[in-house]
Amino acid sequence: MRIRTTLAAAAGALALLVAVPTSASAADGTFFYAYTGLDGSPQVATLVDPPSRGCVTLPEVANPSSSSPARYAYNDTGSTAVVFENPDCTGEATALVPQSGGGERTEFRSVTFS
Secondary structure (H helix, E strand, O other): OHHHHHHHHHHHHHHHHHHOOOOOOEOOEEEEEEEEOOOOOEEEEEEEOOEOOOOEEOHHHOOOOOOOOEEEEEEEEOOOEEEEEEHHHEEEEEEEOOOEEOOOOOOEOEEEEO
């Protein structure tokens, strides 16, 4: 009798886990940012459907000793983007709500999405 009850409880728990939807693993949309290329020319880059709740260090501006920070972000995702002045989501942070941008004074090297 105990085995049957245990099996029924385990089957019920498994059915509940399968039936409950999981949260999205990406911020749907595109995050745009501008930076200065190695030759001094303005460049634009994008993150398409970036991961949620994970830090993304922007490769073009990751090294503070050899590149200027990114500027002019536009968050065209459904999630809040938080940009950080340093790599690895450290330093001063600025939040950008969905469908908004940061001006020239917003300098950053990494971003995370809620």
